[in-house]
Amino acid sequence: MMTEQAILDALIDLPGWSYDAARKAIHRRIILKDFPQALALMVRIGVEAEKRDHHPEWTNVYNRLDIWLTTHDAGGVSRRDMDLAGWINGVI
Numbered sequence: 001m002m003t004e005q006a007i008l009d010a011l012i013d014l015p016g017w018s019y020d021a022a023r024k025a026i027h028r029r030i031i032l033k034d035f036p037q038a039l040a041l042m043v044r045i046g047v048e049a050e051k052r053d054h055h056p057e058w059t060n061v062y063n064r065l066d067i068w069l070t071t072h073d074a075g076g077v078s079r080r081d082m083d084l085a086g087w088i089n090g091v092i
């Protein structure tokens with residue numbers, strides 16, 4: 001698990017992501033063109049998440065995708081969340 005200061009420092013290099021202290025997670029909202037685009041991105045992220053055995057918490061409403069990344073095994077944000085957030089930023 002990372003300290004809150006380490007999380008905030010790491011987020012400087014992750015545009016779009018912020019720390020959600022209540023959920024002990026990092027969060028990004030992504031607005032797509034429409035539902036098929038949102039669903040396609042979820043499939044893409046989902047495949048990568050399964051490969052990494054590191055899975056997002058998320059909600060989708062039509063073209064809006066909210067993603068929270070936290071490490072359940074660690075009880076908070078870890079480097080694995082930062083790595084997956086970086087990967088997501090690279091594909092959107």
Ligand SMILES: C[C@H](O)[C@H](O)[C@H]1CNC2=NC(N)=NC(=O)C2=N1
Binds near residue numbers: 053073074
């Ligand atoms: C047994 C399995 O490897 C673990 O439960 C994995 C699965 N996916 C996971 N995903 C996330 N986000 N955090 C975890 O701690 C986690 N643990």
